[in-house]
Amino acid sequence: MPHDHAIQCIHDPLLVVLSYLVxxxxxxxxxxxxxGIPAAQGAARWRAIFAAGAAMGGGAIWAMHFIAMxxxxxQIPVTYDLGITVASALVAIASCMAxxxxxxxxxxxxxxxxxxGLFMGLGVTGMHYAGMAAMRMPADxxxxxTLVLASAVIAVVASIVALWLAFNLRGWLQMLGSALVMGVAVCGMxxxxxxxxxxxxxDAGAAALAGGISGANLGMGIFAVTTLLLATVLALSMMRQRQRAAVQI
Structure with missing residues (x-):
């Protein structure tokens, strides 16, 4: 069918803001x-890499992606293939860990x-387009x-900046400012x-939706679970830092 019959995507401003905040x-x-990654050794280092990679890949990137979706x-119904959706999350987390x-x-x-940054950025790009491939709808x-390439470049640059910040910042105000910038970069991608x-x-009709789960259920479920997990991990991390500071004093 010709492109002049393209279906319009109209973004809900509230959900756009929500995706940025996540x-x-x-x-x-x-x-x-x-x-704690640079100073950690052995299993402790890999635990720190997994935790930070899960927060970045699973929260800042993957959860943001599906809330933005x-x-x-x-004007057409859309569902999501659960297997591809989960696989895209694993790609995001694995690339951030790497x-x-x-x-x-x-x-x-x-x-x-x-x-x-290149490795991580290409993984993030792959996550995005895998997430798009998870869409089940009566449309192609x-x-x-050019814009696909631009999105990949943004992802790689954002990844390099994120990794530099991860190992060069200490104060929480610096981190907050950097997180605000990183949110812009991830959303930009x-x-x-x-x-x-x-x-x-x-002409696929209702058959195109078969086997998928609704976007509303998926998105709000991801938002609730991810926000709860990130808030819990963040609270525990800040408590550990205060305990270390108290011991040093």
């Missing part, structure tokens, strides 16, 4: 958790940071290759990727 919370939590309201592991191994340097998705997509109806 990204900021995830970024701030990841920065808090990343503090919910913000995209179209980026943190590479950047924190040995002496910190710009070359290693660039490699880690077409992509503007997502909404550029959404701008790259156009949707044209097909």
């Amino acid at each position: 990204s900021v919370l995830g970024s701030f939590t990841a920065l808090q958790l990343a503090i 919910l913000a995209c309201q179209m 980026g943190l592991a590479i950047a924190s191994a040995g002496v910190f340097g710009w070359g290693k940071l660039a490699v880690a 998705i077409h992509y503007d290759s 997502h909404y550029t990727g959404m701008l790259a997509a156009s949707f044209t109806p097909n």
Whole structure:
């Protein structure tokens, strides 16, 4: 069907803001958790990498993505393939863990940071388009290759900045400011990727929705669980930092 019949995606401003706030919370939590990575050894280092990677990949990036997907309201019904959705979360978390592991191994340097950022950024890009592929709807998705490339570049640059911040910040005010900036970068990548997509109806009808779960249930479930987990992890992290400071005094 020709592109002049493209289905419009109208974003709900409230959900757009909500997606940004979730990204900021995830970024701030990841920065808090990343503090202990350089000094940790053995299993403790990998636990810190997993926690920070889960906060960044699962919260700041993946949860933000699906809440932002919910913000995209179209004139057709949409459901989501659960298997692909879960796989996209694992891609996001694994790529963030890999980026943190590479950047924190040995002496910190710009070359290693660039490699880690590239690995992480491409993983984040893959997560986004896998998440798009999880959509079940009576429509076909077409992509503007220039904007797809732009979204990948934004993801890589944002990843390099995020990794640099993770290992060079200490004060919570600095981290909060950095989390606000990172939220803008993550949202910039997502909404550029959404701008790259156009949707044209097909004849699949209700069969296209089979086996999927509703966007509203998925999005609000992700928001509730992710916010609770990030808030709990963040509170525990800040408590540990206060305990360490008290012992040093």
